[in-house]
Amino acid sequence: MFERPSARLAYTALAVTCFAIFLAALDQTAVSALLPVIIEDFEGAFSPTSVERAGWIITAYLVGYTVVMPVMGRVSDLFGHRRVFNVSILIFILGSVLCALSPSLYWLSAARALQAVGGGAIVPIAMGMVGYSFSLRQQAVVIGVLVAAGEAGGVLGPLYGAYLAEPFGWQAIFWVNIPLGLLVIAGVRLLVPRWPRRRVPIDWRGALLLALFLAVVTAGLSGQRTAGWYGFVLPMLGAGLVLLAAFIWVEQRQEHPVIRLSLFRNISFSAANIANVLEGVAMITALVQVPFFAYTTVAATPIEGGLLLVRMTVMIPLGALLGGFLVNRIGHRYVAAGGFVLAATGMYLVSRWRLDVSGVAQTRDLMIAGFGFGLNSPALAAAVVATVSRTRLAASFAIHIVAKVTGMMVGLAFLGGWGIYRFESELSLAGLPLLDWDRLTAIVEQRSMDAILLVLNRFFLVAAICCALAVIPSLFINVRRDAAEVEET
Structure with a gap:
């Protein structure tokens, strides 16, 4: 039978995870207010082509965020929430550095996708921590706190990005993630207790198929504005259905599916x-x-x-x-x-x-x-x-x-x-x-x-x-x- 940590440890862990969720949500929406500034910095002027390319800065983050969540949630269940949580924060920091150093819109979009791999893992891992720290009757209130932390980051993101970029440039919203991310890692190591983990094989085939399905469908839906339904969206959705069918077939035959x-x-x-x-x-x-x-x-x-x-x-x-x-x-x-x-x-x-x-x-x-x-x-x-x-x-x-x-x-x-x-x-x-x-x-x-x-x-x-x-x-x-x-x- 699992023994929950003390109330003090449980609530300190909650505080650390709330801050991490707040940070990820803050960054997720901050870029939206800065797209005009970023376009002018890279392209020199607005044009339909530059606006189209800049749109992938947001889309790439959303694709990476969507793809990684179910996979990293399962990985954290198996390998330990603390370890995977800290690795995810390190990936988030690395992606932020590459974003700040990006020489072009394409490079920035790719760096945002990497950043999302780290940011997308934070929420499901935090939910796993909640499950081990609090009773089921407490979880509803605690989940409300976690949701509020994420929503608060989303609330402040556009204004935070605009006000920070005005004196320091748009790169500042990424550079500031380095000290904040390191602060989260320190908090996890010092304040978050260890949870038990299970030595169960990971369904890598299912994880890969799920990631491909989500990436293809998300990219297809995002591209319909410029590539058209018949030339791009419908073929991508068709490919997504094939991947989904393959994923279901694999998962039904796995002892420990994703x-x-x-x-x-x-x-x-x-x-x-x-x-x-x-x-x-x-x-x-x-x-x-x-x-x-x-x-x-x-x-x-x-x-x-x-x-x-x-x-x-x-x-x-x-x-x-x-x-x-x-x-x-x-x-x-x-x-x-x-x-x-x-x-x-x-x-x-x-x-x-x-x-x-x-x-x-x-x-x-x-x-x-x-x-x-x-x-x-x-x-x-x-x-x-x-x-x-x-x-x-x-x-x-x-x-x-x-x-x-x-x-x-x-x-x-x-x-x-x-x-x-x-x-x-x-x-x-x-x-x-x-x-x-x-x-x-x-x-x-x-x-x-x-x-x-x-x-x-x-x-x-x-x-x-x-x-x-x-x-x-x-x-x-x-x-x-x-x-x-x-x-x-």
């Missing part, structure tokens, strides 16, 4: 992951389009756009903290469903914004949506944790995060393809008085603004619909905490 497919027979586990996919679509829509609304309607700077987004993101960690406390009191399903109802309400209100929307209305609508996004996160995560054994906590939670990131990739593909098509359809120049230049200019500007606003409203409405749909799988979550507690201990 992902135990039988987990998906559990209704609560499957329902929580389905809801997380839908939340990913809705959240990426808000994260991308709220700043874009600010840029296009009032010509805001990246910092000003980030400040508008903060009105939503600042509520996410607050909602996560409350959600963690409510799970043990009213149940996983009701907390998750209630969070999605609030998020759907907030995004619906945002979808009704006009050019003259007041600051009070913006704050109200975004705070409602952000609080809802935060409220459901610990409920979904705790439902996943409660359905697996301790030895598979990290790997199973990695599946949960991958589900959300997959939803984000679908959302990005939708925004890129459908949004551009709708904008071009709305911006019709037929019937314009081409001989009257002044009038033509005024009409084109007005039609452009109307088209942008219409497309943004549709984006936010889609986000609201996704949140409303997520209520359905949330209500299928039914975690029997007392029975799970007996089984786990």
